[in-house]
Amino acid sequence: MPAFTRTDFEIRAADGGPPIRGDVRVRAGLRPTAAVVICHGFKGFRGANFFPNLARAAAQRGFAAVTFDFSRNGLGDDGVDFSALDRFAQQTHSRNVAEIRAVLDAVSSGTILPRTPRRIGLMGHSRGGGEAVLAAADDPRVDALATWAAIGDVASRWKPEQIATWRAGGTVEVENTRTRQMMPVGPAYWADWEQNQQRLDIPAAAARLSIPWLIVHGDADATVTVEEGHALFDAAGDEAELLVVEGGDHTFGSKHPYAGATPELRTAADATLEWFSTHLA
Numbered sequence: 001m002p003a004f005t006r007t008d009f010e011i012r013a014a015d016g017g018p019p020i021r022g023d024v025r026v027r028a029g030l031r032p033t034a035a036v037v038i039c040h041g042f043k044g045f046r047g048a049n050f051f052p053n054l055a056r057a058a059a060q061r062g063f064a065a066v067t068f069d070f071s072r073n074g075l076g077d078d079g080v081d082f083s084a085l086d087r088f089a090q091q092t093h094s095r096n097v098a099e100i101r102a103v104l105d106a107v108s109s110g111t112i113l114p115r116t117p118r119r120i121g122l123m124g125h126s127r128g129g130g131e132a133v134l135a136a137a138d139d140p141r142v143d144a145l146a147t148w149a150a151i152g153d154v155a156s157r158w159k160p161e162q163i164a165t166w167r168a169g170g171t172v173e174v175e176n177t178r179t180r181q182m183m184p185v186g187p188a189y190w191a192d193w194e195q196n197q198q199r200l201d202i203p204a205a206a207a208r209l210s211i212p213w214l215i216v217h218g219d220a221d222a223t224v225t226v227e228e229g230h231a232l233f234d235a236a237g238d239e240a241e242l243l244v245v246e247g248g249d250h251t252f253g254s255k256h257p258y259a260g261a262t263p264e265l266r267t268a269a270d271a272t273l274e275w276f277s278t279h280l281a
Helices: 051-060 093-108 127-137 160-167 187-195 202-208 226-235 263-279
Strands: 004-011 020-027 034-039 064-069 119-125 144-148 172-176 181-185 213-218 240-245
Touching: 004 051, 004 093, 020 051, 020 093, 034 051, 034 093, 034 127, 051 064, 051 263, 064 093, 093 119, 093 127, 093 187, 119 127, 119 263, 127 144, 127 202, 144 263, 160 172, 160 187, 202 226, 213 226, 213 263, 226 240, 240 263
Parallel strands: 034 064, 034 119, 119 144, 144 213, 213 240
Antiparallel strands: 004 020, 020 064, 172 181
């Protein structure tokens, strides 16, 4: 396997909040002409599960592979533990979409890469997949998109009592089943949705997309069901393709800490990297 260079970066968020931290992986001696930006999901982070391995595989294919942590994903300064739950409580879809665009700014300008790329791909998992759709729909710098187990909407994910709590100014706690932590989602989350429903309408964004888009979803996903993948595909234009991975759950059988690729994960990763190789050439 070729050697790689990994370079860390830090971007100051436009809202003056915590910085966006990430890294770029590039095959040693290569100055890629295309970049792939990878977005994690809810209760995720760039070092979790399959993300580092996927980034290395993208770099091996000749891309500049960019992974980053949303600034309010709850990680502390060590980049490993969810010790900044006060930040997690402030997370909103609008903030995350703005942060994807901030990373695209740094990528498209060549600020964090060995050279300015000619083509850019965007990939997101779960909530990060839905937010990647929102970002790509209105950003002409994105030339190709891939989503894994992407959420197909915002509002239907929450129970009426949770919504009532937010509307009353309260905080809803959700369990991180891996760490057994209860993670707070503050009232700003739902206020953002209610104030920006048109801008955060994922099916409408899907319909606006005119770039090649690979929708990958496991048929055994109990977190975001495969029906949401079908709904996104139905909303999308002619440039979209749907890959249903037989037996694939929400992370395609992969766990954190990462212990190697499952057949389902290999199917998703191979198809995605081939998609970007074809459409970012």
